Amino acid sequence: MVIELLKIVCVKTIGDSFVKDGYLNKQYCSDIVNSLSNQLILENNTLYVLDHLVNTIRRIIYLTNSNTGRNIDFRIKNRRTAGLIKNNPFEKITKSIETIAVYIYDKNINSFETIYVDLDIDDYLYIIFSLFPKPLYNLFSKNIGLIKFTIVGFTGFLVNLITLYVSTNLYSKLASYEFATMLGSITSFETSLLWNFLLHEYWTFRDRGLKHDKVNLVIRWIKYHIGSIISLFSQVSIVTTLSGYLHYPLYLSLIIGVLTGYISNYVFSSKITWRR
Known part of the structure; x- marks a missing residue:
């Protein structure tokens, strides 16, 4: 299933120069959803994600759940087209290789929601670690x-x-x-x-x-x-x-x-x- 314009959780992160007053505007969120339409899959109210986004999304979902009391069912699917995969799918939109943001649930196509999640030093450390090769990320995040x-x-x-x-x-x-x-x-x-x-x-x-x-x-x-x-x-x-x-x-x-x-x-x- 290709994702349409769903309710969106937008998360402020390191590369947030495109954020005004701590919030993403509607157009940016729409652009991001469109850019991810071939990478995220929503089936039976479950968010599926390709494995190259696993660490990023797991962290963002954790932040969203802990800060908003929401609960997202998260599962992994293997990557499909290796040649189309980038380390950071948000780079083209935000112009920053360090930007990590967004996630999606709720099939109500007419609704739109932005949630501000304030990151602390620990969160930034995890985000920085997510830029490292997977073995280093696992080593650092567990310690x-x-x-x-x-x-x-x-x-x-x-x-x-x-x-x-x-x-x-x-x-x-x-x-x-x-x-x-x-x-x-x-x-x-x-x-x-x-x-x-x-x-x-x-x-x-x-x-x-x-x-x-x-x-x-x-x-x-x-x-x-x-x-x-x-x-x-x-x-x-x-x-x-x-x-x-x-x-x-x-x-x-x-x-x-x-x-x-x-x-x-x-x-x-x-x-x-x-x-x-």
């Missing part, structure tokens, strides 16, 4: 928590570095440079730790439904401190053992130490600090 943890860790490193330079310069005006460096290191460590903790609390592990009252926040803050100290200890131990005693190159022992500390910190945070 989104680890990727978010890595992003937070990188920003924490930048906070640590900036705070170290600023605080050391300030302390050096009041004490010797050696003492100022020590105080600066402590200050930068605690500042980056607080930064990371807040991002993990309200972003990385926010989907775990934990209570954010003062008591639970303090408990998790203490646990996170313990996990970070364990991570630091494992890193120092590995570097000392490999380079100090076994005479491996310093850069190699540091890489192994950082990776080990990172993994131990993630496991501790995921399984203990922010345990469900």
Whole structure:
């Protein structure tokens, strides 16, 4: 069955330069439906989609269901004409290779509906991952928590570095440079730790439904401190053992130490600090 002008769900996404005030206009939606007429099939109130659109549509349907309370029956059919398939069927309309939008249900040909779905950072990560080859997409999408943890860790490193330079310069005006460096290191460590903790609390592990009252926040803050100290200890131990005693190159022992500390910190945070 070829899709006619059905009721449409239009979703704002990364490549939304064609969206005015957060909504797609009727003509754009009509154009998109027409462009997809040979790629989407509606049978018995079920939306069928060719497999090259699977990841995109699965994500959009999830967003639509969770934001509007709707329920779409979604099934997959194998691609039919490989030569006609593009990675992004919306590119010609939107002029943006990053645009991912729309979906369709309801056979009422006279009705038209636009639903605005506000995307958060997690949604954008999934959309970006959907542009990767399928094996990478599967790897990243199934380990989104680890990727978010890595992003937070990188920003924490930048906070640590900036705070170290600023605080050391300030302390050096009041004490010797050696003492100022020590105080600066402590200050930068605690500042980056607080930064990371807040991002993990309200972003990385926010989907775990934990209570954010003062008591639970303090408990998790203490646990996170313990996990970070364990991570630091494992890193120092590995570097000392490999380079100090076994005479491996310093850069190699540091890489192994950082990776080990990172993994131990993630496991501790995921399984203990922010345990469900």
